[in-house]
Amino acid sequence: MTTLSESVHSTVVNQPTPAVKKAIKWVLENEAKLIAKIEDVFGKKIADSVRQNIGPVRSALKDLLGYTTVSYKTIEDHVASKLSSKVGLTKAKAIGVAVSKAIELIAPS
Structure with a gap:
């Protein structure tokens, strides 16, 4: 049986590549x-x-x-990988999460 958390994680992580790439393109034009x-x-x-x-x-995008x-x-x-040597792993991961979640929230699908 799949838990709600696993289901939500699977939905977010496994978004179709075209939609995510479209979101990235949009964000690159709307930093x-x-x-x-x-x-x-x-x-x-x-x-x-x-x-x-x-x-x-x-x-990175x-x-x-x-x-x-x-x-x-x-x-x-x-994003975290690109930044880790510059800002440290903890800060790089925080930036990676923030960028990813913000893209997911604002970019048109």
Whole structure:
């Protein structure tokens, strides 16, 4: 029997690649909206961290457009990976979560 948590996780993680790639493309053209949503949901401190690291975040998102399979979890992991050597693993993971969740919340599907 699948729990509600497993079902929600499966739904979010296994979003169809075309929808996630469309969301990434939209966010790359609307970075200010991404940062505003991060500030609304996660607070000013994490939004400031994203602002300060928008170059690597943008690079990570652009990389994902070339992937065969992309999910919101892939966004989270790849952004964190890109940033970990620059800001440390804990902060990189927090930024990855914030970026992924904000994209999921604001980007048109």
